[in-house]
Amino acid sequence: MGKGLRKGLTSYGDAGFSLFLRKAFIKAMGYSDDALGRPIVGITNTYSDYNPCHGNVPALIEAAKRGVMLSGAMPMVFPTISIHESFAHPTSMFLRNLMAMDTEEMIRAQPMDAVIVIGGCDKTLPAQIMAAASVDLPTVVIPVGPMVVGHHKGEVLGACTDCRRLWSAHRAGEIDDEEIETVNGRLAPSVGTCMVMGTASTMACVAEAMGLALPMSATIPAPHAERIRLAEASGRRAAEMAVSGAPRPSALMTPAAFRNAQVVLQAIGGSTNGLVHLTAMANRVGARIDLQAFDQVGREVPVLVDLKPSGDHYMEHFHHAGGMPRLLRELGDLVDLDAPTVGGGTLRDVVAGAEAVPGQTVIRTPSDPIKPTGAMAVLTGNLAPRGALIKHAAASPRLLQHTGRAVVFDSIPDMAARIDDPDLEVEADDVLVLRNAGPKGAPGMPEAGYLPIPKKLGRQGVKDMVRLSDARMSGTAFGTIVLHVTPESAVGGPLALVRTGDRIRLDVPARVIEVLVDDAELARRARALPPASRPDWAARGYARLFHDSVTQADEGCDFDFMMPERR
Numbered sequence: 001m002g003k004g005l006r007k008g009l010t011s012y013g014d015a016g017f018s019l020f021l022r023k024a025f026i027k028a029m030g031y032s033d034d035a036l037g038r039p040i041v042g043i044t045n046t047y048s049d050y051n052p053c054h055g056n057v058p059a060l061i062e063a064a065k066r067g068v069m070l071s072g073a074m075p076m077v078f079p080t081i082s083i084h085e086s087f088a089h090p091t092s093m094f095l096r097n098l099m100a101m102d103t104e105e106m107i108r109a110q111p112m113d114a115v116i117v118i119g120g121c122d123k124t125l126p127a128q129i130m131a132a133a134s135v136d137l138p139t140v141v142i143p144v145g146p147m148v149v150g151h152h153k154g155e156v157l158g159a160c161t162d163c164r165r166l167w168s169a170h171r172a173g174e175i176d177d178e179e180i181e182t183v184n185g186r187l188a189p190s191v192g193t194c195m196v197m198g199t200a201s202t203m204a205c206v207a208e209a210m211g212l213a214l215p216m217s218a219t220i221p222a223p224h225a226e227r228i229r230l231a232e233a234s235g236r237r238a239a240e241m242a243v244s245g246a247p248r249p250s251a252l253m254t255p256a257a258f259r260n261a262q263v264v265l266q267a268i269g270g271s272t273n274g275l276v277h278l279t280a281m282a283n284r285v286g287a288r289i290d291l292q293a294f295d296q297v298g299r300e301v302p303v304l305v306d307l308k309p310s311g312d313h314y315m316e317h318f319h320h321a322g323g324m325p326r327l328l329r330e331l332g333d334l335v336d337l338d339a340p341t342v343g344g345g346t347l348r349d350v351v352a353g354a355e356a357v358p359g360q361t362v363i364r365t366p367s368d369p370i371k372p373t374g375a376m377a378v379l380t381g382n383l384a385p386r387g388a389l390i391k392h393a394a395a396s397p398r399l400l401q402h403t404g405r406a407v408v409f410d411s412i413p414d415m416a417a418r419i420d421d422p423d424l425e426v427e428a429d430d431v432l433v434l435r436n437a438g439p440k441g442a443p444g445m446p447e448a449g450y451l452p453i454p455k456k457l458g459r460q461g462v463k464d465m466v467r468l469s470d471a472r473m474s475g476t477a478f479g480t481i482v483l484h485v486t487p488e489s490a491v492g493g494p495l496a497l498v499r500t501g502d503r504i505r506l507d508v509p510a511r512v513i514e515v516l517v518d519d520a521e522l523a524r525r526a527r528a529l530p531p532a533s534r535p536d537w538a539a540r541g542y543a544r545l546f547h548d549s550v551t552q553a554d555e556g557c558d559f560d561f562m563m564p565e566r567r
């Protein structure tokens, strides 16, 4: 019997009998002694009828198994939770840590020598990488890949930046009911993840840049044959790792890799969610993402990838322009090319294999960037003592320095009830404030930070306003939106103290977000806040665990007890 099946054997004093029993059961599947004697590569199955982003997972599993077997090892597929952004009540972020726990524990529970995790829809890759980091078994990540683009009336469409843009046009009366239904069938024309630089694309790019996935794995479109071959190659590689026992995630998730990931996050115009996930991933290996250091990276690194929502193109165009290897080559000295990769070499080898595509305009050079500085900036001030984030690459330049009157919504239901009320007192240069939408408050820090423009202003042609919250925002959204205000209002953060009519100052060049109310008045308001108590939704089960243990955005919203230095 091979070492694979012996792994993690619970002997209870009789190892021989335990193995006998284990074999007796698994042989019910028809495996031979030869099969069971091979090194074992576990493969996660996150296929779900509720997760169209993962619609190609069965084909990827089949190809990964083929690769494992061609290399003489034994693939074993096992299910874990699957999370789709649109089918994850109350929020997908609420479930991310559950998926990380499920994935971690199932890798630990079952005998395997290496593991392949296949994921993609926003929270899934972060959850799987958090799990892999904690288990520290040799791991290959296979992203499911982006959708191909849609078309409507000669225009190229992408989920879901164009979902928002066209829905806003519908709200403003520019697109009628019939046409918006037609558009609805064209926004997501294939399986795979959102094909703009949303969170899914961002995290796939981060995984590739950190060397956790093979080259080009972030960008090959989900339906392409090339992605199937990538899965086969990943299977072959995992089989080698099952024998050699290396590299482990801890050998790849180094400070250099996390620095590279931050550079890439800025250079791709990545999702703001990416920073929260990267922070959680880092915490799992005892590393730290320092917000001020991240801001500094943003001052030095240009946006080079011309993708929506910051730019014009979509993931398939990024792919055909050379993908991540080409981007890493353009970034040159800004990344540490000595960082090792799961392929066995370093990023230098990846960059050496980068394709040159004459005439492509999607991956720019540092001398001809989309934006001379990075996509995101970290703000602080009396409203956000532990930081807030703005994706200024996707904001309106005229609003980056703006002082306006606060219009406060106390919760998401309050906002939903009043934002389109014709009697709402709101002007175009006001600042829309939403609170109680953070990690504990909502719960799960929903993507509510993209507050809709009040209908009456939308009809007047207002397309953007300064918006401020402790929520997150979809990576596919556009606007002057300050997010992740930390600490959140539900734990007594200063956002809880703002009142309609206060003046709020945003100054992105100076990295400031503040309410222009003096300290004594803020202290007086703080004393009047009701004491925090556990809300009804958190009375039992996972919700209680989440409420009691989730950390703030600057700590990645992981559970406090999952981080080595907090245990």
Ligand code: FES
Pocket (backbone or CB within 6 Å): 053, 084, 085, 086, 120, 121, 122, 192, 193, 194, 198, 200
């Ligand atoms: Fe799955 Fe966008 S909904 S990636």
Ligand code: MG
Pocket (backbone or CB within 6 Å): 085, 122, 198, 199, 200, 474, 475, 476
């Ligand atoms: Mg998203």
